[in-house]
Amino acid sequence: MSVAEICIRDVIIMRRDETVLEASKLMRKHNVGSVVVVDEQVGRRVPVGIVTDRDLVVEIIAMEADPMAIMVGDVVVSELVTVQGKCGVFETMQYMRNKGVRRLPVVDDRGDLLGIVTLDDLLSLLADELGALARLVEHERKNVP
Template identity: 55%
Template sequence: MTIGEICNREVIVIQQDETILEAAKLMRQYHVGAIIVVDKPNGRRVPVGMVTDRDLVVEILATELDETVITVGDIMIPDIFTVKESTPTYEAIEFMRRKTVRRLPIVDEAGELVGIFTLDDALQLLSEEILDLAKLVRYEHKKEIRHRP
């Protein structure tokens, strides 16, 4: 299974020249902890950075900066890591671990943003897999009892 098959295709994006106040409003509206910053060359959404709720708290609120004049480009995490949608899921999760990132934008072959995969997504996926394995153990036990009373 590839990461493109399971990633969230509804990604909240913003451009660098928007204010961080607008970023915070989007995070609240869509209940997300991060927004992908994109450039739009030729109409394509190309990820160039990320802003997290933690960035807003640590960089802006804690330092009492004016959220109406600071732009997303001023505080975004530049040079974000991405993986192609054709990447096997296990490799994407391993990549997140190696790079110590909680959120991973997913791009197509041309580098356009197509989705996002998060630590929460990985935990949900893995817990479902473990649950399926636990069910297998239980079913095998019941099968054994039925066939060999």
């Protein structure tokens, strides 16, 4: 199974020149913990960073910075980690572990944003699959003479 098959396609996005206050309002409105920062080009959305609720607390609120004066482009990490949509789920999990990230924008071959996959999404998928295997084992035990 590819990560493109399971990623969240409805990604909350922002441009670099929007404020972190706007980011926090979007996160609250959509009940999400992050927004993907993109550069929009003709018909393309290329991810350039992620701003998380933790970033806002640690980098803005705790530092008593003005959330209306700081742009999301100022908060994002310089090197964004992404994953190709054709990448397998287990390969994606290993990649997340190796890079130490909990969220990954999913991109196509051109680097355009397809969606986002989170650690929570992957844990939920694994729990569902393990549950299905457990039910299969239980079913087989009940049907053995």
